Ligand SMILES: Cc1cc2nc3c(=O)[nH]c(=O)nc-3n(C[C@H](O)[C@H](O)[C@H](O)COP(=O)(O)OP(=O)(O)OC[C@H]3O[C@@H](n4cnc5c(N)ncnc54)[C@H](O)[C@@H]3O)c2cc1C
């Protein structure tokens with residue numbers, strides 16, 4: 227069984243993003259970029275499936291600018307076998323990403339597609355579910371546990387009320403939550419090896435997908451700043467303030 | 476214009492997130508129909524019919540919709556969509572699961588977690604863990620939207636008298652089935668609607684010490700939340716997590732204990748009305764958003780606070 231994994235190039239999670247002064251977008255110039263943390267967990271899971279003899283090949287895909295190659299190389303260094311970059315400098319909204327992925331699924335016929343549950347930049351949390359819809363596959367979202375058999379995957383899902391276990395038929399699209407695993411660091415020899423692994427560059431047109439805008443971005447603003455508060459000297463002062471000033475207890 | 480609103484419920488009553496979504500729908504304008512989908516959920520219809528401003532309640536009660544299995548629920552909604560200009564659901568884990576599937580089946584985009592309605596097609600939503608707010612306009616004929624519950628006041632629950640219609644069609648794709656569910660049982664208020672929240676972080680040290688917060692919460696009638704670090708360390712289960720990738724909360728009073736205030740955590744609580752932080756490190760970032768900061772060892776401050784209440 228082939229496993230297809232997606233990795234998105236996003237701002238490093240430690241960096242606090244700034245809004246451009248003309249309010250058109252966020253400023254990503256000279257900002258450290260990285261693999262979306264959820265995608266790293268997806269790659270780790272796919273590589274573990276291969277190590278366990280459940281997956282025959284791990285193919286990693288990214289859509290975005292040319293330098294998304296860096297994130298694909300990271301995934302290859304973690305243990306993926308080959309990479310596909312669908313290069314585009316256009317804004318690729320989730321539905322367009324899902325449409326391109328659907329074509330790749332048609333070509334590669336993976337038994338599992340493993341994706342991040344959300345990108346930490348646009349926080350959409352939708353691409354995996356959309357891909358599942360377009361391909362008619364089952365979906366296991368926000369998963370923190372996975373067991374794969376020949377015909378189905380048992381997934382533990384993190385839901386509002388606790389945990390839910392589903393059996394989803396294969397082929398399936400899975401989106402991973404943070405507690406599924408702890409991704410490995412790529413070793414230096416593996417980073418060197420990854421440079422020689424195949425990385426194919428394609429365009430959305432190669433897949434016959436027309437990039438369509440479903441939304442128009444009108445404005446990006448910084449959030450309302452909170453008023454700076456005060457430090458209280460002790461518990462007694464805290465209780466007094468909460469009672470008499472804030473009036474919340 | 477007509478809006479189809481997918482209700483969040485527990486087979487007995489509507490969840491407050493549904494009522495917040497009704498408020499968002501009212502701001503968009505047009506007729507509002509509520510869809511109750513589930514298995515054994517007919518009882519919810521009566522309470523849904525009482526929500527003022529609702530035109531019609533649609534009920535899809537079938538074993539195929541048990542636990543709102545996304546493949547089946549999305550298929551059902553797709554079949555209903557052509558009568559509507561907007562499809563709304565609360566941004567709960569249910570809505571987040573099936574709504575993007577609905578959108579793709581309809582060949583439209585989804586606007587996730589809106590926090591305000593600017594017009595019938597334009598909305599504000601947080602991006603980059605809430606460090607930027609985007610105003611986005613939908614260009615699609617049918618607008619598929621999830622709504623952040625804490626950004627809209629809940630609508631009134633009583634006073635209306637909508638008609639109730641039972642749907643006979645059943646979508647059963649057979650793609651997924653429930654194996655088991657492990658739901659947290661608690662007598663405390665739910666995190667997303669609680670007026671007071673006590674949240675703990677890695678600084679609580681271990682599971683046994685985290686329980687200190689339970690006693691404090693009980694005194695305040697509060698819900699208990701946590702950071703991801705506290706969940707990962709096994710102090711508390713995953714449904715306690717507040718933040719970018721957990722729950723979004725906005726209580727009247729949030730008390731953060733032994734947590735540093737990472738941006739991913741702030742994303743889930745910085746709209747709280749009053750924020751209190753207890754941390755022994757005076758440089759902890761949580762103090763930058765706290766209305767009242769107490770630099771102290773939590774193992775002394777928390778018992779003292781509990782006694783002072
Ligand atoms: C303010 C703003 C600025 C924007 N600027 C840009 C821009 O400069 N360039 C641009 O391309 N888009 C831009 N977009 C569009 C936005 O990034 C898309 O909506 C996004 O690429 C797709 O949604 P998502 O990544 O949030 O999906 P989610 O549904 O949150 O992602 C879930 C998972 O899908 C997979 N995935 C999603 N996208 C990709 C991808 N491209 N490659 C591989 N895997 C993927 C990942 O595994 C990810 O974890 C902008 C949007 C906004 C609001």
Ligand SMILES: Cc1cc2nc3c(=O)[nH]c(=O)nc-3n(C[C@H](O)[C@H](O)[C@H](O)COP(=O)(O)OP(=O)(O)OC[C@H]3O[C@@H](n4cnc5c(N)ncnc54)[C@H](O)[C@@H]3O)c2cc1C
Pocket residue numbers: 239263264346404675676677678679701702703704705716717718719720721722732733734735736737738739740743753754755756759771772773774
């Ligand atoms: C993609 C991604 C998503 C994430 N999503 C979330 C999310 O949704 N929610 C979330 O919370 N995190 C999330 N995180 C994790 C986040 O980055 C932080 O690691 C986490 O919030 C830190 O938790 P903490 O504040 O409990 O721990 P720490 O940062 O370790 O802070 C512990 C604090 O306790 C204080 N302390 C210790 N002992 C005492 C004492 N005796 N008395 C008083 N104070 C004491 C310390 O001074 C310190 O400030 C995410 C991370 C990533 C990469």
